[in-house]
Amino acid sequence: MGGPIWAEPIHDLEFVQKVLSAVSGNPSRFGTSKRIKGILSMVTEELEDVPLYYTVENLSSAIHCNTPSLLQFCSALLHAGHKVSLSHACQTAIKTDAPPATIWDIMRGWEKANPVKREKLSKTSPAFKILSTEPSLDACFTVREDANPHSRKLHLNRFQENPQAFWGPKARAKSSGGISTDLQDKSKKFQNKRKNQTTDPSQLKTFPCKRFKQGLCTHGDTCRYSHDLEQTKEEKME
Incomplete structure (x- = not known):
């Protein structure tokens, strides 16, 4: 990790x-x-004396296991006697005063309940090294009521939402000028536009039957496609 970092409270709660x-x-x-209101409500719930945070998916990725829910992970920290909060900086972030050893003990406990395939782990990988150590803490993932902050219970708008459907980078500029503002235009334009596509059953007889060529067609005269390979060749030449 590079530095320096600001280790004092990052918010003026009175303001x-x-x-x-x-x-x-x-x-x-x-x-x-x-x-x-949503973001500032989260700020009032954050731990003031914890400058950094963990993300649950990164912890899970390190040992290649599935991811516990935020409430399960927060509850495990509370059961272990530590303080915990979410963070306004990231939707899956967790701030806690628990030391790294406790964090990894909790992840080891989660992996015991949701085991990974140890035989697929390289013996030199961080995951193998972490999971080779027995946890000194018996983690409890029973969800506690106080693990869910008030702002989350009220479903406040805590994080930025997309302003509109299909929001994000748009299509590149068109040769005729301007850009496409609707990403659905392209899919509509090319929908069902396969080469040589036809919906008229009477026209299908002009196309050779691929299965007949392979000697696999069992439909005989009732086949929608042509079994007269010479005829279809002549029609194509015309």
Whole structure:
């Protein structure tokens, strides 16, 4: 890890509470009042004396196991006697005062309940080294009520949402000028546009039967495609 890092509280909670009061008292004043309220509510719930955070999916990826839910992981930390909170910086982030040894003991406990295939792990891999150590903590993943923060229970708009459907990088510029603003245009344009496609059953007799060529067609005269290979060759030449 590079440095230096700021290890002191990153929020002025007195100021945050004043902004929350202003937004709650006059929500129509701001177009983004719901998002302001959601993010600042998360800020008031964050641990002040923990500068960094873990993400549950990265912890799981390190030992190649499936991922516990946020509530399960937070509950395991609370059962172990540690403080824990979510973070406004990332949807799957967890802040805790638990030491790294406890974090990995909890992940080892999770892996015991959801085992990975040890034989597929390289003996020099971090996953093998981590899982080769027996946990000194008996992790409990029973979900606790206090593991779910108030802002999450209220379903506040805590993180930025896409402003519209198919939001993101658009299609490249067209040769005629301008760009496509609807990513569905392309799929509609080329839908069912396979080469030589036809929907008229009477026209299918102009196409040779591939299975007949291989000696595999069992439909005989009732086959929708032509078994007269010489005729179809002549029609194609015309």
